[in-house]
Amino acid sequence: GDSVTQMEGPVTLSEEAFLTINCTYTATGYPSLFWYVQYPGEGLQLLLKATKADDKGSNKGFEATYRKETTSFHLEKGSVQVSDSAVYFCALSRRGYQKVTFGTGTKLQVIP
Amino acid sequence: DAGVTQSPTHLIKTRGQQVTLRCSPISGHKSVSWYQQVLGQGPQFIFQYYEKEERGRGNFPDRFSARQFPNYSSELNVNALLLGDSALYLCASSPRTEDTQYFGPGTRLTVL
Numbered sequence: 001g002d003s004v005t006q007m008e009g010p011v012t013l014s015e016e017a018f019l020t021i022n023c024t025y026t027a028t029g030y031p032s033l034f035w036y037v038q039y040p041g042e043g044l045q046l047l048l049k050a051t052k053a054d055d056k057g058s059n060k061g062f063e064a065t066y067r068k069e070t071t072s073f074h075l076e077k078g079s080v081q082v083s084d085s086a087v088y089f090c091a092l093s094r095r096g097y098q099k100v101t102f103g104t105g106t107k108l109q110v111i112p
Numbered sequence: 113d114a115g116v117t118q119s120p121t122h123l124i125k126t127r128g129q130q131v132t133l134r135c136s137p138i139s140g141h142k143s144v145s146w147y148q149q150v151l152g153q154g155p156q157f158i159f160q161y162y163e164k165e166e167r168g169r170g171n172f173p174d175r176f177s178a179r180q181f182p183n184y185s186s187e188l189n190v191n192a193l194l195l196g197d198s199a200l201y202l203c204a205s206s207p208r209t210e211d212t213q214y215f216g217p218g219t220r221l222t223v224l
Contacts, residue, residue: 098168
């Protein structure tokens with residue numbers, strides 16, 4: 001079945017550091033890929049998405065590129081801020097299937 | 113535009129009781145999905161409804177049921193509550209079943 005594997009957290013970075021959160025997936029066909037962010041005590045917010053190979057999703061300084069050959073969708077940001085502290089979820093959905101499959105989440109803590 | 117709304121925000125029940133959670137989708141969205149997020153895990157798919165019909169069901173027992181109303185709002189019912197049902201219940205809406213899902217803030221259910 002479909003699955004998403006994320007690097008385990010927590011990830012602790014200093015402000016203005018470079019961020020990478022690794023994500024790989026297993027799914028047949030060509031799934032759509034997503035990054036969602038969850039701030040403390042809140043629901044999920046869509047951060048970015050990519051729907052086909054080599055697409056780059058970007059939003060608020062975050063980027064991720066859909067790599068079909070390595071089945072990966074790593075999240076990157078050049079300079080993190082304290083306000084980026086949250087849990088980040090990598091996810092996928094497949095055409096014809098109703099559900100979104102999530103990874104277990106990676107907690108990011110940015111310290112001043 | 114208003115996002116997905118859910119009620120109540122928090123709920124405390126005892127084992128064996130029944131609970132009803134409510135969700136209003138983004139205006140114009142006809143599909144509603146429900147997810148369970150246990151602390152420290154990614155969301156798990158429970159149901160998807162589109163135009164009042166069930167379009168998908170996850171691996172949850174029959175104690176879980178849902179319905180969608182003509183205005184596209186939805187209710188999730190859980191009977192005979194168990195301690196393990198304690199979780200954040202997330203509702204997501206999308207224009208159609210295969211479109212990107214947008215999540216509400218969730219209902220935190222605690223079963224004592």
